[in-house]
Amino acid sequence: MSTEARAVHFPAADWGGGVHPYRVGHRKLGMWLFIVSDSLTFSALLIGYNYLRASNVWATPFPFYPSIVFSSVMTFCLLSSSLTMVFGVSASSRGDLKAVRKWILATIFFGVAFLVLHLIEWNHLISEGLTPFSLPAHWVSTFTTTDGQLPSPLFGATFFTITGLHMFHVATGAVYLAVVAARVKKLKHEDIEISGLYWHFVDLVWMFVFPLIYIMSVDVGGHLAK
């Protein structure tokens, strides 16, 4: 009956206009939808990677040191950048624009650090002989199975494609955050939040890439070291 009573005040009851359902602004909702969509692109690539990996002999060339330690440092950079982004958004909710700018710059710093480390690592793998279509010769000899099955050259293809697309997202995010930091006085709190959403999303993608590409490629038996 209470809805009937309300209907007298608001003939068009139920919502009554006035407030956004879920109280989300257009741009924030738009960013959420973009994230949903983009995460499906990454899902397609990661599922494709696992599909190919499951149906092939797969090289697992990363030793714990330096590869995993190195990529852990990269992960640490990206996680730190998410933390500083949280501080930035929280400062924005207090209206402390100076702190917002400071934290966003810190976020960019960690993001760029991630990119630089990542490029060093790419460079290392490329100089070792890894390409999108072939493995380094000594990997091939190491990972060939006893019955003569060669390891799949798709290791390089999936590695460069997936980490490359992620790197592109981090780079785009760093530019985006730089614009936000430069225009922080003109932007609303929600805009800072939206940039935070994007950055956390990029970080979250890495949390799938890191275990699936790096940790699952650890050279457990230490074949390459021998």
Next chain:
Amino acid sequence: MSVETHEAVHRHEPPTSFIRKYIFSLDHKVIGIQYIILALVAVIVGMTMSVLMRMNLSWPGTNWPILGTLFPAGAPGGIMNPEFYLSLVTMHGTIMVFFVLTTAPQGGFGNYFLPIQIGAEDMAFPVLNMLSFWVTLVGFIVILAAIFASGSASTVGPIGGWTGYAPLSALGQIAGPGQGLGMNLWIISIAIFCVGSLLGALNFITTLLNMRTRGMTLMRMPLTCWAWFTTAVLALLSFPVLLGGGILLLLDRLAGTSFFIPGGLYVSGILSGTNPSFPVHTGGSPILWQHLFWFFGHPEVYIAILPGMGATSHILSTFARKPIFGYRAMVFAIFAIGLLGFFVWGHHMFISGMSPYSAMTFSILTLSIGVPSAVKTFNWLGTLWGARIRFTTAMLFAIGFVSLFVAGGITGLVLGQTSLDLPMHDTYFVTAHFHLVMGVASIFGMFAATYFWFPKVFGRFMSEGMGKIHFWITFVGVYCIFVPMHVMGIVGMPRRFSSFTEYTFLSRLHPLVVFVSIVAIITVLAQFLFYFNLIWSIFKGKKAGPNPWDATTLEWITPSPPPHDNFAGVLPTVYRGPYEFAVPGAPNDFVMQTEPETEAERTGGNGHNGHRH
């Protein structure tokens, strides 16, 4: 609070310059019309290709001098070669699916009418809306370029079907004619299209969730809005997967990777890895491409048809002068179809060698789509039952939609069963099935929508006389084209073959093939009557008022054509459901959504939440 609601609404003033008004317009109505024009152009290209294919199938080896002039490589001496035919198959499919069936229903009609029907001034992101159209147009130009791209003398447009199956599509020039630059352009065009439709989908969902006017609850929205909303969700979730697949396919072609190329391929007389022109490829899976493609491809067929379902529901109710039968059931059926559409992609791959257990799972899920589809069909019939129907052209096309949806859907139950699909796969039975249900049915939905909304867009009616001639030729025509194709498929005529002269067991079907071609040419010619009607009516049609059909939803409360901000600055308030026809005791046989509740309704306890059953 209401001030805050519209804080983010973009109150752009009407533009004055020609370019801002008609070319780079931010107005969703202009963008909608741009999408429709794009589709009207694309459909001519697609139709022309289908006529060329029919001519080659019926009269193989005939000299068509004009083809020889236009495509010296594809039709040397005016005689179409098989590669050219395959390229026509590919481009016909791609252009029709992407640039007609995806753009017109959603980008065109959705863009124009979704904001008006929910009582908004524009889309949530006008700039993104404009970009989505221009990105799509670039995609169209790239695909047109692909037709004419010629790397070497023997090259015609891309060959691979609209599905672009690997490994053929992944190998590059080595795989034969039509696998060079044209194929690269084909993939790039699809990737561009993915981005454009992502921008559109973002916009539709945000607009619908955030910008409904006062009183427009979800359950008071017209079924068209539900259909466009569901379509946008499908596009948002399926196109990114195709984009991912497209990136991998392009890398296979350009960067030498082997995502979709298995080892040990022997192509054009060369073993993979034994010649610099065919570098070593190993370890990839062509089936992976099929999974990625069909995870997108199946939702895509619902992207094509759901807006047609929405428009049909809307128009049937309006001209039957009855509330739509089972509004809630219709909404849930739309969502059920959309949801199930994501779990049935495997039924396109029954012959790919999948485990029979997976095939059975996909089969059961596929057949279960029959349930919400039947809910919709019976509700349409229930709406028509006992109605005093106004047989306008729009209504005829809407009824035609129901007919085609049933006729095409029934054969879906045949193909959805693994044991029946195995022999039917890649025959004309499949061609007939999907043309009826996703091609022609959704086009009928769009014809219905065009005749129905034309008075709103241009302030004039389309000619009913020409419209009815157009309807009957098209309606009889499509049945005469596609019913015989089912027979051909059952006999065993394979799809995508450029001629059947070498198959004696198919020679008895040749009169049927010729019959289909002649009907197809007549039906295509009838479409020019539609184009003529469209242009003629813009200038000479009978003048229409704001609500010429005595309809109830919000687009009919504004002038025809609507002003720049749709409601001239005063957003309407909605008090009731969308299909209140023949309400007992009401002065007219229709009650507008903006009509406040009467005292009797308020005290009658007849339920306030939208629709009355």
